[in-house]
Every structure is written in structure tokens, then in C-alpha cells.
Amino acid sequence: MKLINTFFFVFFVFSINTYSQSFVKEGIYADGRLEVGATGSMTKYFGEFTDNNVGLAGGFFTRYFFPYVPELAIGARAGFGYLNYERRYINRLGSDFYRQFPREYFLDADRRAYERSTKITTVDLLLFVNLLPRSQINYYIFGGFSVLSFQNQDIQESPLDPGGDRIHYPEFKVQDEIDFHPVGGMGIDVFLYRDLSLGIHASYHILTTDYLDGYAQIPPEGSLANTDGIGEVGMKLSYYLFSDNDPDNDGLTNDEEKEYGTFPYKADTDDDGINDYDEIHLYKSNPLSIDSDGDGLTDAQEVANNTNLNTVDTDKDGLTDYEEIMLHNSNPNIADSDRDGLTDLEEVKAGSDPMKGDTDGDGILDIDDKCPSVFGIKILQGCPQTEAFVKEIETRDTVFVKSKPDTVIIVQEIEKIKKGETYKPKGIHFLTGSAEIRVESELILDDIANWLEREKDIKIEIQGHTDQEGNEDVNMRLSIDRAEAVMFYLIKKGISPTRLQAKGFGETKPLDTSGTKKAMAKNRRIEFKII
Incomplete structure (x- = not known):
């Protein structure tokens, strides 16, 4: 166990060091990608002879991240290696032990330990839940079903009787070397680059057989109470295929999204009604702000009114675009909306309507009307009789x-x-x-x-x-x-x-x-x- 603890500690320090050095220069975009990798693991046998010995295994690993929901993934892995353990006498095993390991064949079986091994091959079908699939460090858990093929050294070396059965394992059949069982585990991936990651994983196989160590308690037959298990801790190096360079289809590549600070999985980061590409390349506005110029109008409202998204007062008449559109109903693109010779600001100050050349309808244009909001007569320059x-x-x-x-x-x-x-x-x-x-x-x-x-x-x-x-x-x-x-x-x-x-x-x-x-x-x- 000291070796396993040391392994975890070394990897943890490596992960933090990797992250602090900021190896990843590009964004992480897992959506729709296929991970392929190679694994190297330490194996641990769990059974009647559990001890501190570990074995080694290698294999291959693949995982597919669902598009738009990379928090979910499906995958498979195949592994092959050995389990190592010491077969020794244990008081609680009683007569079953000597029935399978009699003294005449296994000298000093009750006084010394024999180092033994079991060759294993596993194929797993897995479902993954990724906690941080778009981050540099991704934590995940997984579960699924596994098929195990194993060959125990004691069983393989057991002599045969005249009938062809193994003397020490009369009930053992060839098909007993195959086991279907559940498997689960967890892992951590550290992305070195967008397409390359280094990871650690730990898993446990809950077996339905008791023959993994070459010893099985005979009664009761078919019981799962004393089944063996396999633990595994390992590292993997993975490469990622099928990169989607624009997962939100907004016209910006993932690199551009990272440069501008926009969200690569959302076409309209600030929810202002204009996608990020149009804000950056068409309107030159801020894709991270719903109101780029801070005039009170959303960028979408500015586009609808054909005003400048980056200028508070498009026509420079002294009234903000918001005031023209929301308060005075004037044209924010023309300094003199009604073209009567007065700017919209002058009309507002005078109390006249910037959208009417003759606000009071007295036939005298506002520019010539001293009382533009009151019906008057020409001789009094638009003011009423007194x-x-x-x-x-x-x-x-x-x-x-x-x-x-x-x-x-x-x-x-x-x-x-x-x-x-x-x-x-x-x-x-x-x-x-x-x-x-x-x-x-x-x-x-x-x-x-x-x-x-x-x-x-x-x-x-x-x-x-x-x-x-x-x-x-x-x-x-x-x-x-x-x-x-x-x-x-x-x-x-x-x-x-x-x-x-x-x-x-x-x-x-x-x-x-x-x-x-x-x-x-x-x-x-x-x-x-x-x-």
C-alpha cells in the first residue's frame, strides 16, 4: 500500500505543477471528441490470500464525449497483465485448503508462503460522468460491465487424473476462467495541450468467481459470499480526435472565442440578441456586454434602429439614442428629425415635437414659431392673441x-x-x-x-x-x-x-x-x- 500511496502523491504533485506552468495555450473543447489512449497500471488482488504484493498490467482506452453535453461519455478499455500474491496457510480456511493443496504435493504448505500469479485479460464497456470536461483538469467517475479471462498459476500447474480432470480442482471447468461482472472507478485527466492529456485512474472489479487465486471454498456451490476482486491504479496518456473548431456555430473559431473571452458553446454570450461573430466582425461591439455603449439600449435595439452600437449619441444632436427612441420618439440617426431647421435637442428644450415641423399645427414652422407648442397667429410669430x-x-x-x-x-x-x-x-x-x-x-x-x-x-x-x-x-x-x-x-x-x-x-x-x-x-x- 505504501507504493500505491506514493504513486498517488507523485501524480498529485505533477498535476498541480503542470497546471501552474500553464502548458495549455489553447481552450479545451471536449464536445464530440474521441479519446484514444494507452494505459499502464498496478494491479491488486483481493481474496483469501490478500497481501501487499502488486502486479502490472497494460492496455488501451477509448472514450467518446457527447456533443453539447460532454459531461457524459461512453467508452471502452482493454487490459492485460498479472495479479501477484502469496499463497499461504490460513487457519480459517481449514480442510478446504488441504483438499486443494495437500501436503504431499505442496511441501510445507502450512508453514511457508508460495509466490503465485494469475494472468488476466479484461474488456470493459463504460459510461462516464465528467465533472469538468472543458477545464484543464477534468475529474470523472465511471461504471459499467466487464468481461474477465484469467489463468491461475496453481490451476494451470495442477496435475490431471486419468479422466483428464485436475486432481486438486475436480469441480473446475474451462469455462470457469471467464467471468462477467460490474466494474466502477474514478479518474483525473490533466490536459497538456488541447489534443493531449495525462491521467490517473483507479477502478475495482467486483468478480462473481472465487477461483481467481486458485483457491475456492467448495461449499456452498455457486455462492458469491467469498468471491475475489481486482483493484487497479494506473496512468494513461491520451490523444483526442475529431476536434470541433466551432461547436456553437456562431462563425468564430474556438481560438477566436478564447481570444475575445466569449463562450465557445454559446453563439450569443451576452444574450443581447446578436451572435458573437456579428458583434465582433459586423458591428464592432462588445460581445460580452448587452449594451456596448452604455446608453440604455441593448445592442439588439440599436441594430433594430440602425444606430451605432458603440456611440451613445449616433447623430450627435445632444440627445442620447435612448432618449430619442424611448422618450421623444425621434430619429436617432438625424440631428433634425423633422427637418424644420431645429435640432432635436433644440426642439426638446423649446417644448416642441422633434418629429413635427409645426408642432402646434398653426401653420408656422417651429423654427419661426416663438410659441411652438401653442396654436398662434403669424403676426405674433406663432403666439396666441393676448x-x-x-x-x-x-x-x-x-x-x-x-x-x-x-x-x-x-x-x-x-x-x-x-x-x-x-x-x-x-x-x-x-x-x-x-x-x-x-x-x-x-x-x-x-x-x-x-x-x-x-x-x-x-x-x-x-x-x-x-x-x-x-x-x-x-x-x-x-x-x-x-x-x-x-x-x-x-x-x-x-x-x-x-x-x-x-x-x-x-x-x-x-x-x-x-x-x-x-x-x-x-x-x-x-x-x-x-x-
């Missing part, structure tokens, strides 16, 4: 003119309109592409002003409309300008600004969609809605 503005207009700009006789038809039409309804007078025209009122249209507006002067409680919304020709945004702006032109005309005629509102609809509410010139003329109009 009491001070109304008084200033009444004082400075109101022009009183002598009333002309009412146009009976217009007055009658207006008086039929109820609150919430709209009056569509004919004949209010403007210069082409302009908000300048034609002279001939002033008579109609004068009649409307006179009517409003009499009906002090009525308030109206002046609505401008255009046809579908030209740019939609330009038409919207033109409709607002024309509505405001009419409003200011009525103010100059003495109507209080507090009773008037101007609103443009552009080409959004056509009366006739046929597309003819007549339809176009019909759609260009000013309407008055009583509110």
Missing part, C-alpha cells in the same frame, strides 16, 4: 369707413346660418399664390363686417382652403395666410379681434375631387363658421 394685443389692434389699426349698402343676398344667407354651421360665400378671391385680397372681393367682406357689427354676440372662425395643386405644406401655409388676411381685413373694419379666429386646412377638405379646373376653383375658398 388682451394687450387686442387693445393695441383696436387702438392703432382699426379703420372706420362709411358703410356701404348691405348686399341683400349675402345678408340673407348669413342670417340663415346657425351656431356651428359654416357659410361659404362666393367671390372672395386672392392673387394667384398669394394672400393678397382682390379689390372686387372687398365688397363682400365689407358686407360681412357690417353684419358682424350689428350682431355683437356672434364669433366666427375664418377657414382657408386651397386646391390640390402644388406642395401640400405650401398649400397649408397659404390657406392659413389667406384666412389671417381676411381676419385682419375685418379687424380694420372695426370688428374686435376677440370675436375672430383664423385657421387653414390647405387641401385637406376639398368640395370636389374630380380634378377639373372647375373643381379646383371650387375648392379654393374662404368659409365662415359661427362658433
Whole structure:
């Protein structure tokens, strides 16, 4: 036993020394690999004559690691060698001993020990559980079934009687030299390189025969109570075949995965939705971080929004990509999402919508609008009317003119309109592409002003409309300008600004969609809605 203990100690020191010197320069990837190796072992017989003698054996070893689950493996090993022991008299064996080893054949059998041996050959089928298959040092346990063929020296040398049976073993048959039994054990492998390892293993064969040492207690026949056993401690040198250079199929070789620190058995190490290869070679991002630039967006979200995975503010507008996407719903790739002349950051600071050129819909672009989030009028640069503005207009700009006789038809039409309804007078025209009122249209507006002067409680919304020709945004702006032109005309005629509102609809509410010139003329109009 001292020799066995010394062996274990030497190997343990060797393993630690090997690991500390970092012989392994490459990653260990056991998945789907086949190990083949040679073994050299010390054998130990366990039976009636158990002593400190050991034998020697050699053999071959193979093991296949399952793909993706290298913690499990199947394998086989074949060994051949000898068991050594001392056959000697033991009081407890009694008459059975002398029946097989009589004094006339074995002189001094009860006083001295005879050094004997048993030749053995084993074939094992094994299942392995590997504790650290992807580490430099792998610990494992195994179990399975074994077939043993043995030839004991005493049995082989026993003389034959006239009938051909062995004199000392009358019940022993040739088939008794074959034994089927379970085997189990454990081992340690130390990888010197990715494809080469040195290991130690220990195993025990639980035999179903009692003839291994040439002595068997005769009664009771077939009993397993006194069966023999074989212990084995050895070393093996193994080489590994069928290396899978990319077990996770992410496009990175195992060497690259080791270099970048990614996990070779997982295509997306950081679980951000982008495989390691794309992060490294396509997006130049960090495969170990779910948010490479730390802006609050995962790398997958950045890819979905076409932003730079390594830059907090892709368009450099002063807002982070996270703020643009998650808070303001703006375009993180364009500094001015709505292209109104203001950067997204300027819009956010001003309280306007970075995705709308005209946030409040008053027809004045945010860049020209001093009140971009509140509906206003052009003369106040987009801000709403105030009491001070109304008084200033009444004082400075109101022009009183002598009333002309009412146009009976217009007055009658207006008086039929109820609150919430709209009056569509004919004949209010403007210069082409302009908000300048034609002279001939002033008579109609004068009649409307006179009517409003009499009906002090009525308030109206002046609505401008255009046809579908030209740019939609330009038409919207033109409709607002024309509505405001009419409003200011009525103010100059003495109507209080507090009773008037101007609103443009552009080409959004056509009366006739046929597309003819007549339809176009019909759609260009000013309407008055009583509110």
C-alpha cells in the first residue's frame, strides 16, 4: 500500500505543477471528441490470500464525449497483465485448503508462503460522468460491465487424473476462467495541450468467481459470499480526435472565442440578441456586454434602429439614442428629425415635437414659431392673441369707413346660418399664390363686417382652403395666410379681434375631387363658421 500511496502523491504533485506552468495555450473543447489512449497500471488482488504484493498490467482506452453535453461519455478499455500474491496457510480456511493443496504435493504448505500469479485479460464497456470536461483538469467517475479471462498459476500447474480432470480442482471447468461482472472507478485527466492529456485512474472489479487465486471454498456451490476482486491504479496518456473548431456555430473559431473571452458553446454570450461573430466582425461591439455603449439600449435595439452600437449619441444632436427612441420618439440617426431647421435637442428644450415641423399645427414652422407648442397667429410669430394685443389692434389699426349698402343676398344667407354651421360665400378671391385680397372681393367682406357689427354676440372662425395643386405644406401655409388676411381685413373694419379666429386646412377638405379646373376653383375658398 505504501507504493500505491506514493504513486498517488507523485501524480498529485505533477498535476498541480503542470497546471501552474500553464502548458495549455489553447481552450479545451471536449464536445464530440474521441479519446484514444494507452494505459499502464498496478494491479491488486483481493481474496483469501490478500497481501501487499502488486502486479502490472497494460492496455488501451477509448472514450467518446457527447456533443453539447460532454459531461457524459461512453467508452471502452482493454487490459492485460498479472495479479501477484502469496499463497499461504490460513487457519480459517481449514480442510478446504488441504483438499486443494495437500501436503504431499505442496511441501510445507502450512508453514511457508508460495509466490503465485494469475494472468488476466479484461474488456470493459463504460459510461462516464465528467465533472469538468472543458477545464484543464477534468475529474470523472465511471461504471459499467466487464468481461474477465484469467489463468491461475496453481490451476494451470495442477496435475490431471486419468479422466483428464485436475486432481486438486475436480469441480473446475474451462469455462470457469471467464467471468462477467460490474466494474466502477474514478479518474483525473490533466490536459497538456488541447489534443493531449495525462491521467490517473483507479477502478475495482467486483468478480462473481472465487477461483481467481486458485483457491475456492467448495461449499456452498455457486455462492458469491467469498468471491475475489481486482483493484487497479494506473496512468494513461491520451490523444483526442475529431476536434470541433466551432461547436456553437456562431462563425468564430474556438481560438477566436478564447481570444475575445466569449463562450465557445454559446453563439450569443451576452444574450443581447446578436451572435458573437456579428458583434465582433459586423458591428464592432462588445460581445460580452448587452449594451456596448452604455446608453440604455441593448445592442439588439440599436441594430433594430440602425444606430451605432458603440456611440451613445449616433447623430450627435445632444440627445442620447435612448432618449430619442424611448422618450421623444425621434430619429436617432438625424440631428433634425423633422427637418424644420431645429435640432432635436433644440426642439426638446423649446417644448416642441422633434418629429413635427409645426408642432402646434398653426401653420408656422417651429423654427419661426416663438410659441411652438401653442396654436398662434403669424403676426405674433406663432403666439396666441393676448388682451394687450387686442387693445393695441383696436387702438392703432382699426379703420372706420362709411358703410356701404348691405348686399341683400349675402345678408340673407348669413342670417340663415346657425351656431356651428359654416357659410361659404362666393367671390372672395386672392392673387394667384398669394394672400393678397382682390379689390372686387372687398365688397363682400365689407358686407360681412357690417353684419358682424350689428350682431355683437356672434364669433366666427375664418377657414382657408386651397386646391390640390402644388406642395401640400405650401398649400397649408397659404390657406392659413389667406384666412389671417381676411381676419385682419375685418379687424380694420372695426370688428374686435376677440370675436375672430383664423385657421387653414390647405387641401385637406376639398368640395370636389374630380380634378377639373372647375373643381379646383371650387375648392379654393374662404368659409365662415359661427362658433
